[in-house]
Amino acid sequence: MLKILKQLTKRGLQHIAANFGRHQHTGSDPELAILMYHRILPKQDNRAQLEEPGMMVTPETFTMHMQLLKQQFTIISLSQWIKQKNNGEKLPARCIAITFDDGWADNYEFAFPVLKKLAIPATIFLVSDMIGTTQQFWPERLAQLLASIATNRPDKWQLPALQWITGVKTSYTFSHRLPDQEQLSEIIAQIKKLTDEDVHTRINEIEEILQIKIETPPDLLNWQQMSEMCESGFIEAGSHTCHHIRLNNTQPENIQLAEIIQSKKQIEQHLAQPVTAFCYPNGNFSDYAIQQVTQHYDCAVTTKADWNTTKTNPYLLNRIGLHEDISADKTAFLARLSGWL
Numbered sequence: 003m004l005k006i007l008k009q010l011t012k013r014g015l016q017h018i019a020a021n022f023g024r025h026q027h028t029g030s031d032p033e034l035a036i037l038m039y040h041r042i043l044p045k046q047d048n049r050a051q052l053e054e055p056g057m058m059v060t061p062e063t064f065t066m067h068m069q070l071l072k073q074q075f076t077i078i079s080l081s082q083w084i085k086q087k088n089n090g091e092k093l094p095a096r097c098i099a100i101t102f103d104d105g106w107a108d109n110y111e112f113a114f115p116v117l118k119k120l121a122i123p124a125t126i127f128l129v130s131d132m133i134g135t136t137q138q139f140w141p142e143r144l145a146q147l148l149a150s151i152a153t154n155r156p157d158k159w160q161l162p163a164l165q166w167i168t169g170v171k172t173s174y175t176f177s178h179r180l181p182d183q184e185q186l187s188e189i190i191a192q193i194k195k196l197t198d199e200d201v202h203t204r205i206n207e208i209e210e211i212l213q214i215k216i217e218t219p220p221d222l223l224n225w226q227q228m229s230e231m232c233e234s235g236f237i238e239a240g241s242h243t244c245h246h247i248r249l250n251n252t253q254p255e256n257i258q259l260a261e262i263i264q265s266k267k268q269i270e271q272h273l274a275q276p277v278t279a280f281c282y283p284n285g286n287f288s289d290y291a292i293q294q295v296t297q298h299y300d301c302a303v304t305t306k307a308d309w310n311t312t313k314t315n316p317y318l319l320n321r322i323g324l325h326e327d328i329s330a331d332k333t334a335f336l337a338r339l340s341g342w343l
């Protein structure tokens with residue numbers, strides 16, 4: 003009963019937000035909502051099985067989003083909106099910009115055909131040193147490692163898992179069964195307290211102890227796919243650092259600077275187009291990072307969910323994150339666009 007009530011309340015709130023939210027507002031100052039996607043994957047795709055729900059939207063849902071946006075809003079590329087604003091040109095009242103984080107190969111497979119067909123521009127934020135490699139981000143490495151241990155080496159499962167988790171508290175108790183997707187998200191959230199380097203080292207150690215080597219096909223885009231998308235005129239590249247390093251205060255300044263500058267250089271060399279937009283990995287930024295990004299880029303995006311106006315700091319732009327479980331139908335999607343839910 004409580005569950006039904008909760009569902010009804012949620013649905014009611016969604017209807018209110020969908021009909022009266024920020025996206026329906028017509029103020030005098032032009033507004034921009036920047037949408038943040040990560041992966042576009044069919045439910046049955048192998049790559050979707052071990053991925054966090056908060057990272058994915060299905061191709062069907064993505065198509066529905068794009069069609070609805072086209073009907074109701076002006077869709078503009080992020081760099082174009084910033085350029086027009088900086089030049090003092092008139093901007094439409096309510097614009098939407100589409101962005102993708104990390105540079106997943108599935109963006110080329112499942113998002114690009116939809117964007118091209120509907121003539122919708124988008125920005126893909128690339129992790130420049132990982133493009134065209136088989137390297138993986140640690141949440142995906144971790145999910146695959148846990149799956150591999152549970153299937154292949156249940157006898158040796160507990161020891162390294164406990165070592166791993168030392169100092170990282172979650173409700174998941176290690177056993178021979180895999181964490182479900184919710185538990186996986188919780189483990190990942192807790193492990194984010196460690197540095198990226200530390201997490202990779204720990205995964206390497208467990209792989210070594212258990213003599214497990216996980217081989218996966220490349221998950222990320224390569225430069226050729228990226229070039230083809232850029233040449234279409236619909237896709238532009240932004241920087242998401244060289245190694246997806248979180249730019250917080252614990253990171254030495256020289257490393258932060260290299261990640262900010264080198265990634266821009268590498269992408270520009272490969273794609274022969276200017277890179278003017280930056281995306282802070284994990285939404286983390288130090289004062290130093292903002293200062294350096296301000297010197298080398300025209301704008302930068304965060305993960306704070308809200309709309310932007312011409313008065314929003316262009317180096318701390320808000321974005322509305324989209325994933326399947328909160329945007330699979332039109333009402334839920336519009337409610338998300340409201341910036342309220």
Ligand SMILES: [Zn+2]
Pocket residue numbers: 103104242246283284
């Ligand atoms: Zn990222």
